[in-house]
Amino acid sequence: xxxxxxxxxxxxxxxxxxxxxxxxxxxxxxxxxxxxxxxxxxxxxxxxxxxxxxxxxxxxxxxxxxxxxxxxxxxxxxxxxxxxxxxxxxxxxxxxxxxxxxxxxxxxxxxxxxxxxxxxxxxxxxxxxxxxxxxxxxxxxxxxxxxxxxxxxxxxxxxxxxxxxxxxxxxxxxxxxxxxxxxxxxxxxxxxxxxxxxxxxxxxxxxxxxxxxxxxxxxxxxxxxxxxxxxxxxxxxxxxxxxxxxxxxxxxxxxxxxxxxxxxxxxxxxxxxxxxxxxxxxxxxxxxxxxxxxxxxxxx
Numbered sequence: 001x002x003x004x005x006x007x008x009x010x011x012x013x014x015x016x017x018x019x020x021x022x023x024x025x026x027x028x029x030x031x032x033x034x035x036x037x038x039x040x041x042x043x044x045x046x047x048x049x050x051x052x053x054x055x056x057x058x059x060x061x062x063x064x065x066x067x068x069x070x071x072x073x074x075x076x077x078x079x080x081x082x083x084x085x086x087x088x089x090x091x092x093x094x095x096x097x098x099x100x101x102x103x104x105x106x107x108x109x110x111x112x113x114x115x116x117x118x119x120x121x122x123x124x125x126x127x128x129x130x131x132x133x134x135x136x137x138x139x140x141x142x143x144x145x146x147x148x149x150x151x152x153x154x155x156x157x158x159x160x161x162x163x164x165x166x167x168x169x170x171x172x173x174x175x176x177x178x179x180x181x182x183x184x185x186x187x188x189x190x191x192x193x194x195x196x197x198x199x200x201x202x203x204x205x206x207x208x209x210x211x212x213x214x215x216x217x218x219x220x221x222x223x224x225x226x227x228x229x230x231x232x233x234x235x236x237x238x239x240x241x242x243x244x245x246x247x248x249x250x251x252x253x254x255x256x257x258x259x260x261x262x263x264x265x266x267x268x269x270x271x272x273x274x275x276x277x278x279x280x281x282x283x284x285x286x287x288x289x290x291x292x293x294x295x296x297x298x299x300x
Contacts (some may be wrong), residue, residue, distance in 0.1 A: 075106030
């Protein structure tokens, strides 16, 4: 299988002042998919413009024709399965069945406490994620759902006519721990990693590759436990958080080397950040587009 190349477009531009143009250009360049972060604010962008993920994706759906679209990732931090399901079914309809839901347990920074609750512990996040994903799966595949959980419930929640994609739109589950990997194995059509966060500051690229290799092996173990072939899952690496930093986007050769090493691990989709000037994602736009158009041919 050839390696797919996708992008993540941060929602930092007004739609009519450059926002629309980025999504349309992503389609023109031939990206497999374009994602956006589902946050209320994020890191160094907290004091600048930042727009909502689902309205942005709705606009992108009407501005493009072929590009797959999605979140990378949505989390329970400020979402509820019942309302999220309704919005996703609507978005899948508007896009003509081009939506992938990237979903993760969320973190404890940035916007995690924006609704006024205390930051959840890692155990609490895992517990909530363990309820959130199965209930969302059920809501997107059944016309009416009543389910009572410890943290999330649905009472005669109606989701007719359901997704355009059947039985529902695909889930790309971000996970590295045992509980999350089990959710990916059971409910995911894809799995997402950013690598090993502990290696970001002091690790080496080779250590990062070995860490991701270990993650892929653990995913395989989680699939084997339920009798599923791990090859059924797409394996997505969101780049920019490994020790390589932005180096793979310095040139076509650097990117092809980086991509090839990860393709050998079983990664099937690489996601690169669309350039954002004066930020951690500031790279040369001309070089970026050269990589997008030339690297895939070298990787086939």
